Amino acid sequence: MKKRNCIISLLLAASAPLVVAAPVNAEVDFAQGRILVEPQAGMTGEEFEKSFKSLGGIKAHKLGQSNIHIIDVPHGSEKALVNKLKHNPHYKFAELDVRVPIAAVLNDPYLGSEWHINKIGAPAAWDSAQGAGITIAILDTGVDSSHPDLAPHMVAGWDIYGNTSNTSDLCGHGTAVAGSAAAAGNNGVGVSGVSGQSKIMPLRIAYKGTDGLCYAYASTIASGVTYAADHGAKVANVSFSNAANSTAVQSAGNYLKSKGGLLFVSANNNARDEGFTPSTALIAVSSTDSNDNLSSFSSYGAFVSLSAPGSNIYTTNNGGGYGGWNGTSFSSPVAAGAAALVMSANPTLTADQVQNILFSTAVDLGAAGRDIYFGYGRVDAAAAVSKARGTQVVADSTKPVVSIAAPLGSSTVSGLVPVSVNATDNVGVARVELKVNSTVVATDTSAPFAFSWDSKGVSNGMVSLTAVAYDAAGNVASSTPVSVNVANTTTTIVTTDTTPPAVRVTNPVAGRVNGNVNVSVSASDNQPVSELVLSLYVDGVLRASGAGSSLSYNWQTNREAKGTHSLKALAKDKAGNSSSYTVNVTR
Template identity: 55%
Template structure:
């Protein structure tokens, strides 16, 4: 797809390569993992420099950021033990989580070339839903082996994508799996040929996360998938589908899914084809889909368990295949995009609703097939496109006037602290907490978008003595509540006084150059030879001052929807007590 690939231009270059493991993968007896890299997410407020210092202390490693998210891939030095480093870093208070980079396989079960019937469209009420919507205006990211860009039933719906496996724009299908998955979700409707996807007027964003091994298997890594989800979220996709796994137990995937959810989107993943209870803990960050047959029974090969969110048809799904062909396919690989297509219909019917509201309506409108409530075989039930679209069209948007609650649970009031301090916050809301911001002496030093809410606060950025911490929780309606203040005694070593002619150093940790959308956390950090307690930092957008504060850390939540689309310059200026100054600038492009 050279024309499509070229269209993304330089913006694609912001994503760091996620290449195959340098050496053979290794196994713990249950899963395969990549050699030479691990995955981490630091707590909000920890700067990139501080993260790298921690990595160096624990044996080295070069971190690489995934797009505009807080996820990082850490490339390890030769000979380092991935498992040993994960165990060491898991105990460090600066990290939300640390995990190995697991290899996962496509969740294809059996290819039946004689199925020949799109029975599933009638079963889920798609044809009725099409009277109201066919998915126009919604982009579905297909994270898979690529997509056949010349297929006549897919070509009209394709938009530029990316290849996170090879760090390039080649999204051609290397296994055939992605082409079939894409057609299940959004093969073109009303074109007089081939098949119809569930959301036939939705756009398809191909993101290649997988490779074909010597044995013919189609595999991806947690790192390539997470990078694909964040790329899709940063480039306008409202839905991402990942038919690999099972993935629901990965902290990295859950964090990437939450990143997309915070931008108003949803991530769908296949439950797996092992035919067993996967014993995965349920998550509210992504939607795991099991497979049903034409009799609304669980397909025998479909995995299940308490982590399953929904069920959808996955047996004998007639869809697109490479080379302009059509075949019948089986697997939770196809149940997941069918459910994703239903969500796209609902989003198109009610574009003002965010992902969380669509998810609630999707679950509430599903056809219950098992035990009351959330069933381990079918989750909330089998998707019903007609009922889902009716639910969102009839939804009365009631103003949310109830504010969240917030409380700092650690450190304790009047406790003595120094260095990097872990600050834990408990925040709740009747609908959902959008973000929590931490202030030290009135300056925002970090913003966390996903619970459990916690921060890595560098206390060296404030004067010794009593300092006050306040956490403020926000919901999507703009309601906010500040916690009761917690005062702590800071006791850091103070350097002896001498003439100061050395300017500070300052850096914008987030965002990086590239595209941004929605609510963007601008995080900056500074260092100085005299310490950071007396530093004054100021953040500018297009030369307009938007935030300032004292200390080594400063954060600002930029609501890009209030700004024009196109290029903008983010600049930070740091000034020390002696008047020495330093600045740093990042160019970004606001997209809708």
């Protein structure tokens, strides 16, 4: 058996995938010249730019319709800037853009049967569901779209690294991963993936270096997951080591979850406890062998949610052939394929319900209950599909519970104000909105719920803050209002004002949208921004309005017709000067 050293690293993508070369030398395992960050919900575009430039950042690039950004920084300053931003309350996270390897350790010419298909009960599951109507995004080295076992179900993807439509496989790894999840079933040739009627969306996140090896960086994982969510994929698979440890990837996983999807990642092949922190944003999968033992190469730890077969997985090879592969690179797509079966068996299930069904029906291995080696157990597709088909979605009438934890009532604030919110629900909180007086200024879709509120958007004096929490069923609850005293320095300008305000739609950017979209409007002016009136129009119809420097609106795009839609933000100051900003998006 020949050991494969196809190290995959990830590169950056902006709203449309954007590549900027990032040199890496032998001394470091992260991209030089950039870092990954996410500002808190509500931070205006002006304040965001001011904050990262004041610390030495140069330029920010947004990843799709998410709130994740890549900041270009001077070479050598990456660690220092990350450490500064980590302690900045106006940022959800800041981290290095780490280099990660693929999670395949061996490529074996083994010609055994697909033992794993029977082990997880896939044939029994196929009697009820085969994954039809579900798209699985394969974030990898590309996929051989002409392979006879993959071609029937391929859909358009994207080369995230090169910003092209070329998704051919550079290293062979992606083709093998895609076949494990969704090689066409019952077609008389080759092998069957777990979810043989699902669509395959190839997202190439790698490039081949001059040394013949493939490389990528953690930023492309986040970009690829965001792309998958924006383009309708319900399952995304990332077979790269250390992906579960990236906060940017976790944030992208939460973004996919907000669209009703699930992210699966491999658990690494280091045969050790990785020590990663568990996250509900993704499902990390360890590997088992044909005897339901942990594979000799598989990593483990508290972050592992599920286990699945990953030893000697017979699957599709680049160029039209077949072969045996080993690694958590393959346990992850096997579990992802099972999720697609569950989704197709009962399309009414939420992402959390699908996840819980996979956990509750898994074959409990090792210590009773969840453990560090197998998570909740080895995936059981037959039991999961059976439970999904028997699950009736009961109307949820329980409202969330929400309160503002900071700032405290009657406190005095100025400038950018960190606002933290506690929100819980019997099923799950879908989003939390922050209202300042009667205007929704920001929306956050993942815990811990927090905001960066620009208090200059209101006049000095007592102001009421309210947090409004929504669950997936549409139940809504408001916190007890918290009154704070705004005390910003003011300057009186007596000259005639003929300067119009500046306004922009910071989210979404031009491109594809899907599911619920948080529309964010940001404005600035030469006069106090508390005097601005903001309006948001969708296809010429007023959807939201308010006073101040920011405005937020939850746009349910699934209620709109497919095609192009126009978002127009209008800002008007006290003197009557106005300006507008328009973004065209496609559903």
